[in-house]
Amino acid sequence: MAQEAVPAVSQKLPANAPRLVVAIAIDQFSSDLFAQYRQRFTGGLARLTTGAVFPAGYQSHAATETCPGHSTILTGNRPAHTGIIANSWIDQSVTVGPKVVYCAEDVSKRKAGSKDYVASVDHLLVPTLGEWLKQANPAARNIAVSGKDRGALMMGGHEIDQVYWWKGKGFATLEERDLGATAIAQNGEIAATLAKGAPAFALPAWCARNDRAVTAGEATVGTGRFALKAGNADGFRASPRLDRATLDLAIKLLDEEKLGKDAVPDVLSVSLSATDYVGHSTGTEGAEMCIQLTQLDMALGDFFASLDKRGIDYAVVLTADHGGFDLPERLHEQALETSSRVGADVSPEALSAALGKAYAVAAKGLVLSDGASGDYWLRKDIAPGLKGKMVDDAKAILMANAQVEAVLSAAEIAATPMPGGSPETWTLAERARASYNPLHSGDFVVFLKRGVVPIPVPRAGYVATHGSPWDYDRRVPILFWRKGMTGFEQPSGVETVDIAPSLAALVGLKVPEGSFDGRCLDLDGGPGNTCGAAK
Incomplete structure (x- = not known):
């Protein structure tokens, strides 16, 4: 899907706007x-x-x-609106190479047998x-x-x-x-x-x-x-x-x-x-x-x-794309015993085997994922009527696992209103809703418990991660x-989506109403920083 067209907003920006x-x-x-x-x-x-x-x-x-x-x-x-729901996702319609699609690649330019990709911003909406x-x-x-x-x-x-x-x-x-x-x-x-x-x-x-x-x-x-x-x-x-x-x-x-x-x-x-x-x-x-x-x-x-x-x-403006979590082995030295590495029974392979046996269908590739948490997909040949039952059974299997906090179906997430208010109070369903886009999101999402690191086996160069x-x-x-x-x-919670409308106000840039999920932050002192300028 192509990026939304940028409406014409030609304007003269104020003289007191920063030049860079x-x-x-x-x-x-x-x-x-x-x-x-x-x-x-x-x-x-x-x-x-x-x-x-x-x-x-x-x-x-x-x-x-x-x-x-x-x-x-x-x-x-x-x-949910940028379309970038993860670093990568599964697209079972892909005909060249693996079904995993990288967020910054042009899938149409894939070459058979090549491990490289053509970088692109096409997925950004x-x-x-x-x-x-x-x-x-x-x-x-x-x-x-x-x-x-x-x-x-x-x-x-x-x-x-x-x-x-x-x-x-x-x-x-x-x-x-x-x-x-x-x-x-x-x-x-x-x-x-x-x-x-x-x-x-x-x-x-x-x-x-x-x-x-x-x-x-x-x-x-x-x-x-x-x-x-x-x-x-x-x-x-x-x-x-x-x-x-x-x-x-x-x-x-x-x-x-x-x-x-x-x-x-x-x-x-x-x-x-x-x-x-x-x-x-x-x-x-x-x-x-x-x-x-x-x-x-x-x-x-x-x-x-x-x-x-x-x-x-x-x-x-300086911020970050996400936080991070230390490796469990060091956390254990600090008596944080609740930290652990995810077990193999949360993997898509283990789930495929369990569902395949229960439904007497081929287990290979029945459940697809690009990791041990986050979005999961069912194989595309599963009939819609059966898919709902399989998702319910997958949820039951995963929720019996002591390392799993929640499993939410795509239907449950889509039915959740887009959250507002202070982000620290959002439910898991609301956090999932802010990430959900029907173009790319999975059939269900798996959330591990706090402190469970989705790296089953650490190796040189990859011992800790994020993504929860x-x-x-x-x-x-x-x-x-x-x-x-x-x-x-300001100690109260704000969002990174508040950055763009705040900068738009700082430079006096007017954009159409509804262009941002975020709100303008009062920066208290920047010349020309009137939040109304960005509306």
Whole structure:
């Protein structure tokens, strides 16, 4: 399904609007991490805490993954309306390759036998802030850069002037575009680093308590320093070096495009992915995360200093696409015995075997899923009348499992009204409703209990994750900053879908009523920030 058309809203934006909007997403930067490290920040993150601070922001939906989370930030819409219900979903109509569809791929360009994909933003159904600004004035520039393609594409949208993301050993762009000179130069610097390697990062003294080895399966984590062996591109990616390179490229693109230099506001979206890679590979509470957040704070400080030197009137918003959860093995050392890894009996294979036996049908592929929780599908050859009974039986089987909190059918979720009010009070059904889109969602959704990690067997590079409907994955900080604004802190829950309408108000952009799921936040001090301007 194609993106909704952006209505014509051509307009002259107010003279006191910032000339550049910088939207930063830190992948897997939970409110818990923000609170834990807040007093240690001295760089860019410290600066942002002097602005408008919303420590209890929410990726309010249940599907707390990278793609849906990024899709909310600059569209102002929940996954139910962006169409991005997960990082990937099952589409049984696909004829080439696996039935799993990645959120940022063009399925029509798949090639038989290829493990690669063509990156695309086609699945995103609504416009981004950058697209609204370009519609209001075609001179506006919309630039995005990220450590992941889905981060850049979901924040930039369809009408994007330049877009880059990390792939392999450097930054890549859309298939139909040539790599620009600026990105080529950045890749050259990365290649030089990869060729010679790089020394370990120093561990801040206050991180010493985090510096202890923890064993998870065949992996041992907790004491890493990110020393880079020559040629190890994966080691570069899962380290603070990726964020530094992403921010360096962002500054170079800003200069190349002359962002913020004319009377028309531009948008620069920067998605920083290393915190997520570190979180997945080593967890959230080891020496590795201490180093990562220290280095990220420093890199952001240098980034903002570079903007200051260029004399640009810019406004910043920083948030995250989702939170995260530490590995159970370390949590057990802290006496959190309720944390565990999901058992094999929750898998689609186990459920297929049970339902196949009960209904005397072929068990292979009877239940499909892209993980041990979230959306599940029944095989498409199951008759509609029988499908409802199978879903009911699947629910009964799963609810008998001590690791399962809830199972909701698509019919139950669709019948739930779209939630409103404070997101921390939403029921599981309401959280699921905010993620549900009939184009892509499954026949039923499985929610594991708090603390159950949907990684059955940890391995090197993948010991911890996110994706649950619980607040450790939903709560993220939302920070706004502009030079001269009055700082304040609002502890009440707000949503990431409130960011786009707030930024639209900040730049005086009028969009049609009903374009956003979110609401405008009063930022108390930004020149021209009247929430009525975005309506």
